[in-house]
Amino acid sequence: MGAISKSWAAPCMRDGPWYGGRMSEQMGWRREWPTLAGLTVLGSLWLFLVNQLRVEWSVNEQYNYGWFVPGLSLYLFWEAWQTRPAATPPASKKGLGLVLGGLLILLLPVRLMLEANPDWRPASWVLAILVVGITWCGLYARGGVPWWRHFAFSTAFILTAVPWPSVIEQPLVRELMNWVATFSVELLTWLGIPAQARGNVIALPGQLVGVDEACSGVRSLQTILMAALFLGEVYRLSVKRRGFLLAFSLGLAFVANVARAFVLVWIVAHEGAANLSKWHDPIGYTVLIVSLAGVAALGHALRNRTAVSAPVVEPQVGTERLFTPAMGSPRVWGAIFIWLLVIEGATDAWYRWHEWHAVQAMPWSVQLPTGAEQFRPVKLSEVESRLLRVNRVEAGAWLDSGVEVMTYFLRWEPGRTAAQLARLHRPEICLPSAGCFLRSNEGTWIGEANGVTLPFRQLVFDFNRTPLYVFYCLREDRVIEGAEAGEDWSIRSRWQAMIEGRRNQGQQVLEVILRGPQDSSQAEEIMRRLLPVLVKAAPVKN
Numbered sequence: 001m002g003a004i005s006k007s008w009a010a011p012c013m014r015d016g017p018w019y020g021g022r023m024s025e026q027m028g029w030r031r032e033w034p035t036l037a038g039l040t041v042l043g044s045l046w047l048f049l050v051n052q053l054r055v056e057w058s059v060n061e062q063y064n065y066g067w068f069v070p071g072l073s074l075y076l077f078w079e080a081w082q083t084r085p086a087a088t089p090p091a092s093k094k095g096l097g098l099v100l101g102g103l104l105i106l107l108l109p110v111r112l113m114l115e116a117n118p119d120w121r122p123a124s125w126v127l128a129i130l131v132v133g134i135t136w137c138g139l140y141a142r143g144g145v146p147w148w149r150h151f152a153f154s155t156a157f158i159l160t161a162v163p164w165p166s167v168i169e170q171p172l173v174r175e176l177m178n179w180v181a182t183f184s185v186e187l188l189t190w191l192g193i194p195a196q197a198r199g200n201v202i203a204l205p206g207q208l209v210g211v212d213e214a215c216s217g218v219r220s221l222q223t224i225l226m227a228a229l230f231l232g233e234v235y236r237l238s239v240k241r242r243g244f245l246l247a248f249s250l251g252l253a254f255v256a257n258v259a260r261a262f263v264l265v266w267i268v269a270h271e272g273a274a275n276l277s278k279w280h281d282p283i284g285y286t287v288l289i290v291s292l293a294g295v296a297a298l299g300h301a302l303r304n305r306t307a308v309s310a311p312v313v314e315p316q317v318g319t320e321r322l323f324t325p326a327m328g329s330p331r332v333w334g335a336i337f338i339w340l341l342v343i344e345g346a347t348d349a350w351y352r353w354h355e356w357h358a359v360q361a362m363p364w365s366v367q368l369p370t371g372a373e374q375f376r377p378v379k380l381s382e383v384e385s386r387l388l389r390v391n392r393v394e395a396g397a398w399l400d401s402g403v404e405v406m407t408y409f410l411r412w413e414p415g416r417t418a419a420q421l422a423r424l425h426r427p428e429i430c431l432p433s434a435g436c437f438l439r440s441n442e443g444t445w446i447g448e449a450n451g452v453t454l455p456f457r458q459l460v461f462d463f464n465r466t467p468l469y470v471f472y473c474l475r476e477d478r479v480i481e482g483a484e485a486g487e488d489w490s491i492r493s494r495w496q497a498m499i500e501g502r503r504n505q506g507q508q509v510l511e512v513i514l515r516g517p518q519d520s521s522q523a524e525e526i527m528r529r530l531l532p533v534l535v536k537a538a539p540v541k542n
Contacts, residue, residue, distance in 0.1 A: 052114060091144070
């Protein structure tokens with residue numbers, strides 16, 4: 001009787017609504033829940049990275065292409081998902097846990113540093129590498145070495161949108177711009193247009209034309225390199241063919257910028273400098289589009305038509321977990337998510353505590369001496385205004401006892417982009433684009449006027465074999481008791497900004513350029529005489 005009941009009940013249990021419906025749905029949900037938890041945590045981490053990088057993508061035209069990179073990364077990941085290999089268990093769960101724990105711990109100091117120094121590119125690189133590393137840990141936990149190797153490129157592609165460290169970018173871009181100017185001058189000379197290369201500037205009779213206006217650098221270089229890497233992965237090119245595509249992209253970027261500079265100078269020579277701003281952006285975008293089309297055409301030609309996609313091998317139910325026990329538990333992902341919240345909370349608390357103890361710095365402004373000898377106001381070009389995004393600007397030039405004086409006063413209201421915009425355009429970055437060469441850094445010079453103490457960075461440039469003495473001061477609206485005056489953007493200075501809890505403050509820049517002093521001592525003496533006339537202790541309107 002018992003055997004009959006068992007044989008009768010078994011089909012009902014297998015075919016009944018609970019076994020075939022609700023129970024299977026519940027088991028499927030349990031299998032997918034760790035995956036959803038992991039994707040939620042990793043997605044939050046990636047959103048934080050994009051939020052950090054978006055400021056540079058917005059304020060720096062050279063990296064505007066960064067807005068497209070997250071979408072391209074998702075596309076590459078989706079394509080890789082279609083051909084994913086069979087998952088294997090990780091070799092060492094303990095080692096995986098140690099690596100993941102170390103990466104998560106490092107997020108805290110990096111987050112604290114970036115809050116005070118959103119413009120510091122090495123810190124942005126560390127953050128991006130940490131996010132990619134944590135993502136790799138998740139992939140390794142899910143599918144072992146095969147999954148890590150298969151998805152490595154698509155998850156690391158975001159690194160193409162991280163701004164290059166200035167110590168690498170500035171010399172490289174400056175050298176490329178010098179070569180662009182040199183080749184452009186050769187072409188102009190062959191066509192009968194008298195021109196001379198002066199660093200990053202092309203000199204025409206009676207006027208100068210920058211290779212790239214307003215310090216934006218060789219704009220298409222990073223964009224074309226990103227496109228070459230993307231197409232190499234999409235077309236599944238071999239390593240050798242990807243290298244050839246990258247080399248071609250570099251050459252094409254150089255040729256494109258020579259063509260761009262040549263056309264702009266040709267327009268200035270025949271139509272005058274007034275039409276430069278009219279044609280600046282259209283020619284730049286046209287050259288960029290043509291360059292990208294050239295890279296795409298070569299990538300399409302190089303694609304391996306005989307390549308066969310790796311077959312998708314689905315794991316059999318019951319033989320493979322979606323995650324390892326260490327990484328698969330929703331509690332683990334929940335703990336990681338809580339740690340991310342702790343990082344954000346601790347960062348905000350640290351800076352708010354210091355802001356409560358901050359005091360308003362001595363308010364000051366600048367009043368230009370409109371009655372000075374040969375005074376003339378200086379206006380920013382349309383391109384310069386768009387790049388600087390400054391809230392207030394006053395600039396003028398005049399003569400002081402035979403010395404040419406040019407002064408710029410810029411103000412950015414408090415906000416997340418204020419510090420980044422103010423620090424992005426510094427003398428050592430911008431003046432080389434105008435044909436100046438940095439000769440020496442004289443250190444910090446302290447100036448006083450009408451009860452206001454201002455620390456200036458003193459730099460000496462060469463322009464057409466004439467020394468330019470540059471005094472540059474960047475000040476924030478609030479100061480912390482015991483804070484050091486002035487910034488030199490060294491690691492020590494940026495560390496100090498984090499320790500003192502300075503963030504999102506209004507920024508003011510006073511830059512004075514002197515042409516004519518015999519030496520630095522005479523330049524400092526002129527500054528002592530000028531500051532009481534320029535600087536006024538007056539509240540700044542917010």
